[in-house]
Amino acid sequence: NKPMIRKDEQDVIYRTEAGKFDQLIADIAERHEKGQPVLVGTVSVEKSEKLSTLLKKQGIRHEVLNAKNHAREAEVVSVAGRLGAVTVATNMAGRGTDIMLGGNAEFLAVQEMKKRGLDPEENSEEYEAAWDEVFADVKARVDEEGDKVREVGGLYVLGTERHESRRIDNQLRGRSGRQGDPGESRFYLSLEDDLMRRFRSPLADAMLARTDFDDAQVITGRTLTGLIKNAQAQIEARNADSRKNVLKYDDVLNRQRLAIYSDRRVILEGDNIAERVQHFMEDAITQVIRDHTAKGHDESWDFDALWTELKSLYPIDVTVEEVAADARTRKGGIDQEGLIREILSDAKIAYDKREASLGGEAMRELERRVVLQVLDRRWRDHLYEMDYLKDGIGLRSMAQRDPLIEYQREGHLMYETMMNQIKEETVGYLFNLDVQVNEQAGGSVEAKGLENAPEATQQKLAYSAPDEDGDAEVHDADGNVAGGSARQSTASGTPQNREERRKQAKRNR
Template identity: 55%
Template structure:
């Protein structure tokens, strides 16, 4: 609380500074109104030149903002208000601009995006979903393109080539998850040509509190299939329904935890037929049990998830959207699938991960926009060093926020809600109803249907029509039931949205701002005028009816989410009203102060249908929300503290990896690795005892597995110590072996060639680093899962995690060195010419075998025909010699002989990481994982999986690759059959 007051102490000074900046912009605005479009566009080149000559962006700001303001007036018909100029300046200065709903945050973001794009380093505008990213890129992109800047959009399902092109644009729109996953994928790439991002210069985050606060509890994770024992999920899904709450286990809903009692342990042991659940051999079963109990008590269908087409799909608790690409980690998703009796998918192993906090801290400059950030100002400053600046509203707020009313039962609450909606609907007042879950929205929809009130439902099952529903929610008499309006990002305007109506009209005529920009711009003004006339008439009718009425059916655990719902009404000085209807059965009330209030209402004998309004109720709700907010804040702090350890390690690995991809000369680094490994072997063998006690045989055994050791033990002792082992010293032994390993490495390089050796060094380092990092992430996950138990020994779990994590990281780095050296000396390497010669030889061998099989088949057919003719009493012609031409049609129609399996071959390698090295095939080295085998886990993911389009691209490559395959060659699919008998045959799919 004190910290928040300190942070707000300088607000007035900053707002006055922003006001002066707005004055400067407005003072020169008239200088640009008389410029032609071409002259206005030329200002962009002028600004770029001035910045390149040393003029700062702060100095260019007034002129740049004035140019953007004029361009927006000409292209969109919208001129930035003074408060939007202040908001744009706040964003440029690296702050969070708190602007009320309807104040035009999207248009405000155009100002700093244009200014910072003048550097040529790229600007990322981050939104909460694909729809908003695409909409904003098209809508605001009209201003940027008018001024000569390029605009890109990162959407799920795009190929790497498409992403690379969009990242190369001056301004790139996309979702937080797409930006984060592209960063992780770039750090899994095997070729510099596969990289898509070009740095992290400046980001503007829309709905910043939703992305940086609400979604910060869950990290971004890319994972691949791991071994799993699916039967145990089914077994515990059978046992857990028989277990009784408060008898076999206890649940603490506020903390979302379950704990098995002694009686519960005995029950499970009886069901499994084991003596001790906590024996070492049985400890993995405890995780299955806990997940099954959580699936039963804490994860409710149609609240936390829905089941659609045999799949368990997570519902975002903050936005109500389905997160189709996301899965719970650590077996939780599999436990829910077992509970719902749908197919259980494999568990995954983490391949790459980062929290949103650490991803956004990569940016040189960060800013954000939202309507509700003040309650989280302290956390935003502590975590991201971002200040929150409240921007004044353009017009005074006149919305009336009514007191909450609380009912004893949920049934009574919903009956009162429907009655209130009916009264508002009759007078033509639009109503927006906010519900907490899919289940509640559908329940209310049934009530409304029963009363005959027309309405639209917007929830996780109906998100496809989201924009249309929201855009029409302010029209006369409209009733919209929405699951959690947080982060919807679409403005509700009284009478409807003229821009939306005009856009829909033009799209219906086949025009698009991205595909047919010239025709779209030419038709825009006329379509907009028609839409404005329609909206104006309806706006007046709705205003007379009282404006938009926001009705909340349940308090959210965060005050910000409630404020966001309320903020949908009363935009730009419009009239409006809001009220929350509550019941003692609501989740928030039940988890915290519900029992106390219920006792009071029973004492006062309040009827079920009698609402109460009192300050005590308001205080109880505020107390409950504060408790949850504090708990969530602690969770986020906890996540950040632990990820900070991994973040430092990730930075080291990713920096080293990028050097390899960038084609740095690794020869000296590899030589140091070789020296370190051999020295470590010698140190391990000579660290104790006298020289005669050293086990040189064991040392030589280890070294021979590492590289081809030249001298024998006796030869080396003769050479270094005159034949007496007792005269050996660790230093002399080490130096002799280092000289020997340098000789062996030089021989290896002479045999392969310097160019091939450099490429092999790059390939080996990438492969080993990736594999050891994956293993390290698994071990860190395992350490993290049990580290809290250290508190029982009065040890700080975070300190213990830091200490052990560091030790594991050092061990991983040593492992990278040792494995890399072993691979460099021992891998079988083939150049491109050798691969082609081997492939031709194999193809000739396969064709010869196929021809022999066909000839044998022909001979057998002819022999059977001759025998049949003889048995029929006819004369028989002598059998011809084996044919040297393809078998006749009769033979080809018989069942073909099985094609020989393709012999084992070195693994085909990807192109050189640097993009310039020779093509090699390296047997025994890890290759990049197929993109279709990867899973993406994130706080909020749109319906299509965020695979970056890699799976789609991979499938396309497979199909196109077969077009060049000879008919008699082995099929590229790996089946072992000929291409013509497999994917090259008629009708092959």
Template identity: 55%
Template sequence: MSILEKVLRAGEGRMLRRLKAVATAVNSIEDDYVDLTDAELRELTDQYRQRYADGESLDDLLPEAFATAREAAARVLGQRHYDVQIMGGAALHFGNIAEMKTGEGKTLTSVLPAYLNALSGKGVHIVTVNDYLAERDAAWMGRVHEFLGLTVGVILPNRPSADHRAAYQADITYGTNNEFGFDYLRDNMAWSRDDLVQRGHNFAIVDEVDSILIDEARTPLIISGPAEHSARWYGEFAAVVKRMQAGKDGEGDYEIDYAKRTVAVTERGVAKVEDRLGIENLYESVNTPLVGYLNNAIKAKELYKRDKDYIVNDGEVLIVDEFTGRILHGRRYNEGMHQAIEAKEGVEIKQENQTLATITLQNYFRLYSKLAGMTGTAQTEAGEFNKVYDVGVVTIPTHRDMVRMDRADVIYKTEKAKFNAAVEDIAERHAVGQPVLVGTVSVENSEILSQLLRRRGIPHAVLNAKFHAKEAEIIAQAGRKGAVTVATNMAGRGTDILLGGNPDYLAAAQLRQRGLDPVEHAEEYAKALEDIMPQVKQACAAEAEEVSAVGGLYVLGTERHESRRIDNQLRGRSGRQGDPGESRFYLSLQDELMRRFRAGAVEAVMERFNIPEDVPIESKMVTRQIKNAQAQIEGQNAETRKNVLKYDEVLNKQRQVVYAERLRVLNGEDLHDQVTKMIDDVVGAYVDGATVEGYAEDWDFDQLWSSLKQLYPVGVTVDELIEEAGGERSAVDADFLRAQVLEDAHAAYQRREEELGTDALRQLERMVLLQVIDRKWREHLYEMDYLKEGISLRAYAQRDPLVEYQREGYAMFATMMDGIKEETVGFLFNVEVQVQQPGGPADGAGAPAGERPGPRIPVPDGGAGVKVSAKGLGAAPRPQGLQYVSPTIDGAAGADGGVQVQQAPALGVGGAPAGRPGQGGQGQRPGQGQRPAQGGQGRPPAASRPAAGPPVPAAAAAGRRAAPGQAVSSNGPSRNAPCPCGSGKKYKRCHGAPGA
């Protein structure tokens, strides 16, 4: 046991003593609540809320609130919390993970801390592993909360934003981890404050917390949009790879590392590919993109197995969750992997996607002020929970002692022998009426076993990703006498297996047979349910006794999972609440876990001694090998999660800055001062870039003025500026030049405000800044993805890839922030604007057919009714031939300590860089496309990046703005010319002065 584990165990002991004290305190006042009427019990909620508002803490209210919720649950559900459930609820409230064994009532336990924390009015999120459980628990436990005067909501996929917003406004909100995370990302892509749905992250209770925060932590949540890549190459390489063979030690066309899930193409394989494609050198820079297609095609063939990792349904490749066995609807592998699998299966190859927003579950759940969780298996990951999420793990005692017998593994030489032996065991158990739950690791194995059972005439139910619609019903009846249920890993999370059957499901099934529907015949259904429930419960109790007499539920595992927790979860389906039960695993040396970790030595020994295939092995060496293999994989997965978190930490800090800025815009804060500062930074950077070297005689004023004119309508000429300095060019220094140009830029912005009106310009500032932030962030995410793909190669140069990623990622982020300033300023000066005054046409009226009205931005007080429509709001082109010197990064490349960013390539219509390879490149052969740029910082040339954003103006100054019905010339009087009013003053000192 490590030092950390010892410390955690010591802390757990202190926590258990504290939890027992809570249970004692709740029990001591329980009688005070039993005699209260329903109304009096309900009134306590208002009293607790007032006391909290008056300064009492939730800890102060805990015993009374728990006693109240306990009494409410007893009245509404007929279920009274055990002392261990009180302890579990307190552990959750204190921000811990409560490890409670299967059947100990975790769902009921969550009622207590949810009720207590909802009293604060800040919201409680209860996170489940699937939509069914979210909806079920919201309806089931929600009855208790609503009885006590709280509101309950549930978020489900594909529902309108209004439904989600209403659910988040409730005191307690149920939903899946994915839906909570995606709502967070969608909120940070919203165009209006009215489109936001979440209201903060106060307290989350995560059910099956190990599945969500450990197993799924390796996969980030990603919202993506279409990117432009040719689908042709996926099909081409799928055909090439079919003719290639795996090998070892350079003998085949490629080699596979199953443990690391990587592939390496040999020289022989490269020659085959080059011959098939008709190219001379696959690794020549121009053909570099083809290497990715090749690697993905090989992985799709060798590492991604149909009916295990995915299924094909109605011409669509659907991912199967490796931990639950469920179909992940709407999810796709990224980086072209999904397209490679589609090509392999011969179905339609769908378009690749570009990341628009992303966050890992690790960083999403760390947004919560307080985090807690429940599961039956958490102690093996206690260290990771503590390090990553800063939560402890507390093992809650069971209500009754566990009496399940866990038999030793039996190991066969071949998979066929293993399945045959398992079927024999199932037949014997079925003959005496003992229910059997068979666990498999893949859809394919569940169907093989199902076929063998059919041949033996053994009736059974199959539960896998193909037949998941009646999951809860099948699992609920898996404890009936003689029942045989074959299930993948999806079996058993969230639904108890009761010996003798689940009376609620049995009663519902009987009423369905009568043609009664709980919605269409609500009153009749409720009456009939009340009539038959006592008989059903009695029948289930009698059957439960018969099942207990033959040994209870027998769990038979057909393969070890790579995680011991998944094995323990399967075992945990048996022996709930002190019931009898039994478990055993049937293994073979051909199982994937054994293949990945060298079972060949054991097989050689078996062959040497001529051990028959149908004779099982009981070997301590093999058992140790299995445990070591699982430990190695768990270690690899933990390392992967740690790396995911380390790299996402870099992006997470950047994400927080960008999202905070977006929220300021959406909340309607006055951005005028910020825009003024942007003008200072951008114009100042232009001047600094032109004056960074030499003296005034050496500076290229013509180039600087040409660049400034693309940014804003310049009102001062070079000659006027030299005259202002004393008539000599040498008298102009950088500070004087910067001050004069900034004064001119601010005067131009003042004129812009006079043209549009103050309210309209404030609204335009929000519109422009929001759109520029979104586009630049999308581009930045792509750049960061690309950087991360190749960053591991830095290790060959004796550099730490993570440090390099942090350094370059920060530099790229600073460049993005400078780009946001530059584009924002350029658009505010140059974008064409139409101002609709109060009483004008409705939003969107007069817009071209098929064109969506502009984003809705909150208008400051006093500006109600003013609507701004900005045409051509896209990526502002950089001034030609100018290097933009960033003043925000010290110590980076460049003599001045700034970072120099080279001019971007010209942009074509639609925001896509002109000349993008792959657009219309279906007939292009390798070696004929645009050659990728060499050198640089490891990023792709801009011309190969995905398109981002709406159409771009052909020139920054195109479409000079005009007020409605009025043409405004951009060629006003020179700032140093006499004012046209006849005062005799210079224009800049008279009507051209700021505020004039």
């Protein structure tokens, strides 16, 4: 690496934006006339087009490189260092390539080959044969022109105003003075620039109000220079805080993502998840029973509703009467823990029967496929819900609550709800799916309806409305009245999660 010899001139400040552009155009015209290449940096596409219009009025030939002209970026950058070149660019320009004084020899050689009608694909042999001669000729011309550019001062970088970040200003300056080349940079500012308007000081307001100030007169003073640096520092600090805040929000979802992807990796690698599925079954059934027996005592419990919901999870064999008779033999009423033990014991027997009918290997394959399908679908839904939560969580600040704390709290509750739904749907599918084991294909499992389970569920998620007598009518997706009550429609067919059934029952009421 060679030492940097670029001259970074002091900023020049003008009272109005119009006065700044007049002096800026005059500076460009002077540099262009003596052959010094100029790179003009603007903060927006709008400003680059405005400056281009002013240059056209002065008859200065130039190239505009912004988001509207990105297709020609390589071509424009390759000639931006030639004698008399003027390039107007936004801060998106010139990334990944140097502006070479005299031009980019390799790119110009490719252009010369195209002029001769040579293509590297259509006539590759002729192209290779002529390349060395063409490149040597172009390189000699580029080196000669580069020496002339160095004599007139190298690339002149001109900034039309300060950016919000000093880092971007330094990137613009850094386009000049590469690898020991000479160069020069300067920023033209005005008191009407966006940065100055946002952080206006009483001194700046006083200068704008003065009528005895010529627009072409340069304003100097440490106060204004300090004001610009202070404005940039404030914006940088605010942007840094914003990025930190975004990172804190993302960390909430990232922890959930790591947990989910860890589970998926175990399933995809083919590990035995039978024990995990057993826990799913225990947790899902226990939660259903606790929800139905949380309040009151056994005389007030709705055993019909409890058994209806349990039947949607697995083919329950034990009856309410059998549970009650067993409780009487122990000389006590039906308690919650005893009911959980009885139901879990019955579910374990049903699961063993299911495994015996399918075979151990087929059951393990079914568990993997079901858990993976349910996990992926519920995780996608959870991501959408977290996005909705994040969009509106800022309004919590109006209630004197920290939006980040609220996002963390509700995100955790939503994650727990998702995990409960995964457990419940997994158990329901394992017991209720129509499974066929193909012995000829090495015992492969075909679970009918599993891949299309989300679509089938969506078709059944219709709506309900009161009829003329005030009774609930269930309508399908086309608006037709579906047969059967709302409870029958949710308790049959492909198992749905408990939360959706509760919402449906609430709408029916």
